[in-house]
Amino acid sequence: MLPATMVPGGLSETKPATPEIQHIVDQVKPEFERREKRTYDIFRAIEYKTQVVAGINYFIKVQVSDTDYVHLRVFQALPYEKQGPRLDSYQTGKTRDDPLTYF
Incomplete structure (x- = not known):
């Protein structure tokens, strides 16, 4: 049985x-930069959530500057x-306090 945190x-x-x-x-950073048409000196994972599907979706808050954050949805x-x-999807214009939600 899956742990409670791994409910499909x-x-x-x-x-x-x-x-x-x-x-x-780090592995999806080049794809993110390609889609955004810019490079990032900072690309630091802060926190994450997971979703079990036929694999795992990771919803990851990433710091990209002193004050800017992005949310990534990465499928493994x-x-x-x-x-x-x-990298399946992402949201830009996030802050440190924005909660990670499904997107």
């Missing part, structure tokens, strides 16, 4: 970012599929 379809509670989450953010396929994380 539901979002987990907000957790502080870990080195694993920062690694995921199941391990046997041997695929890296995929």
Whole structure:
């Protein structure tokens, strides 16, 4: 049975970012920068939520400047599929206090 925080379809509670989450953010940074047509000196994962689907959706708050944040939705396929994380969607113009929600 899955732990309560891993209920399929539901979002987990907000957790502080870990080195694993920062690694995921680092892997999708080039795609984010390509879509935004700019580069970021700061790209630091702050906190995240997960959603179990046929893989895991990560909703990650990322600091991109002293005062600016973005929210990323990154899909990680199941391990046997041997695929890296995929940037599915993002929201810009966020603040440190904006809650992570489904988007």
